[in-house]
Amino acid sequence: MARASRSTARKPRLRALPGHATSTPEPGPRPSPAPSPTSSPDEREATLDYARSVLEAEAQAILGLTGRLGDSFLRALELVRDSVQTVVTGVGKAGLIGQKLSATLASTGIRSVFLHPTEAVHGDLGRVGRGDVILALSNSGATEELVRLLPSFKRLGAPVIAITGDAESPLARGADVVLDIGRIEEACPMGMVPTASTAALHAIGDALAMAVLRARPFGSAEYALLHPGGKIGRSVMRVFELMRSGPSNPVVRDTAKLSEAVVVMTNTPGRPGATNVVDRQGRLVGIFTDGDLRRLVEQGRTNFDVPIREVMGKRPRCVGPEVLVLAATKLMREFRVDQLPVVDAEGKAVGLLDVQDLLAARYF
Structure with missing residues (x-):
């Protein structure tokens, strides 16, 4: 006698994962959801009061x-x-x-x-x-x-x-x-x-x-050594830590031609947008910038044989190497300059603070 065919398809059996039971427990009654702490004005205020009591308990x-x-x-x-x-x-x-x-x-x-x-x-x-x-x-x-x-x-x-x-x-x-x-x-x-x-x-x-x-x-100097990164590190960094010095410090003599100054600005590592101008003893007497060069071109004064001392910026604002970078940055913002010469106690040009370096260090 043939068996009667079932009218419904057999459900596939779920394959158990290793280490897991194959049987599926019957679902039990679910607990009632807790009332929302924002479901009514009274409950919202009660929740806030309780949160305040936690803060008060910890403060006490x-x-x-x-x-x-x-x-x-x-x-x-x-x-x-x-x-x-x-x-x-x-x-x-x-x-x-x-x-x-x-x-x-x-x-x-x-x-x-x-x-x-x-x-x-x-x-x-x-x-x-x-x-x-x-x-x-x-x-x-x-x-x-x-x-x-x-x-x-x-x-x-x-x-x-x-x-x-x-x-x-x-x-x-x-x-x-x-x-x-x-x-x-x-x-x-x-x-x-x-x-x-x-x-x-x-x-x-x-x-x-x-x-x-x-x-x-x-003190703050020792604290800075242990916090070189982030806002804390920036707040205590000194100019000598960020300035361009040594081969990266662009310097020309005041007797040099304008063409020589442009070559120095172009060939100095990092291509700074300016060069320090110094006298025979290496003391700072001026600065020449990309902006100065553009203004000369606009005025049609493109004689590259002119001595740099005739077209440089005289009495430039400068800072010492121990000055906080934050103070130097404030000075650059105030006078809207992109470069700041760095001089030692004898007035010698020992470095250049460039706005690009300040941007990279997130001072701007």
């Missing part, structure tokens, strides 16, 4: 630290200031705060590295040596990965500064100095997500780093 946690600073903070400052290297360590959110603290210390001239506790027990303890100091961050002070490192730090001769919210915790008991931020209520609906406590850890770390900076001979 930070302000509460001011009364906790004392002898322990001063001792921690001395240890970090006098250390060969500051090793910052922590796990989770405290570890992330620690990474930022290590970066802040390094940017202000304190040698610092971040040591992850898990990696430390597998060989990274080799980063720690005698003369180093440990900054260990843990709000609870009971982080297992951190506490088990304390004996190793002691054997290596590295004193430990604990930054914690529990002065009676295992971390605090094993540390040489304790910076106690106190018990802090978190700013979250469950009271569990690290928020106010991490704000406090961050703030006391910054306070320590800035106090160490204040206690050391470290």
Whole structure:
């Protein structure tokens, strides 16, 4: 007897990926979507009020630290200031705060590295040596990965500064100095997500780093060496770092012909749009620019045998090599010039600041 044919096609079986179950669980009831925080004026205002309360809780946690600073903070400052290297360590959110603290210390001239506790027990303890100091961050002070490192730090001769919210915790008991931020209520609906406590850890770390900076001979010049890029680097760069000097500094004698000046402007590396004009002692007496040449052509004065001293710009504005590039740029903007001679204390032309170089360095 023939089987009756099915009226519907058989659905293809889905091939399971390796390591995945082949059966498809029955979909259960989906939870109701949470109400939108902007669905009504009242709910919008309630959301904003709650967000403000988070900011207030974190601000209060930070302000509460001011009364906790004392002898322990001063001792921690001395240890970090006098250390060969500051090793910052922590796990989770405290570890992330620690990474930022290590970066802040390094940017202000304190040698610092971040040591992850898990990696430390597998060989990274080799980063720690005698003369180093440990900054260990843990709000609870009971982080297992951190506490088990304390004996190793002691054997290596590295004193430990604990930054914690529990002065009676295992971390605090094993540390040489304790910076106690106190018990802090978190700013979250469950009271569990690290928020106010991490704000406090961050703030006391910054306070320590800035106090160490204040206690050391470290100024803008040293800061510039560590921040050569970006806006910070541009704000402290000196003219000698950007000017054209040596073979790239275009120079002609005041007795030279106009044709010789044009050749110098053309053949000097980088093809500057001007040349310094100097006397027999090399002192600056003038400048000749592409603009000056164009004006001579417009006026029909194309005698290239004329001495450059007769057509050069006399008494040009100039700067010293130690002047901030920002100040030199302001001068060029004010007087609408594209080149600025650079002279030393004796008035000798030691360089040329060109607008093209300022554009490349993003000063314009």
